[in-house]
Amino acid sequence: MPTIALLALEAADGTVVLTSITLVFAMLVALCLIITAEGKLFDALNNKKNPKPAPKKADKPAAAPAAKPAAAPAPKAEGGIPGEIIAAISAAVATVVGGNAVIRGIKRIPKNGGSRRGAWGDAGVQEHTTPFM
Structure with missing residues (x-):
């Protein structure tokens, strides 16, 4: 009769597994900290290169904006479609196709x-x- 060998775990096997899992999670935490530190460093460097200008006090009132050209007429709503739906459809079309x-x-x-x-x-x-073709 053939003998069936059972898998026997020893204490050393458990130690290796626990050490490996601990090491993997420790490295993941270290990588997260390194990436966070790099992000803050690069943000600081970007802010140093492009400082936000301080708001200037206006001595005279700002000029009125230039007149905008006449907007295209609103699309016609048939069947009692609410204005919000028309606005959403118009915004979606403008996003996909462009302003023209x-x-x-x-x-x-x-x-x-x-x-x-x-x-x-x-x-x-x-x-x-x-069906897949």
């Missing part, structure tokens, strides 16, 4: 089928169930 975008209208698109998940849920299901 023109929004001519915003309207609701009727849901087909009436899914209980909503548009975001349907998009998630479609994305995660698409």
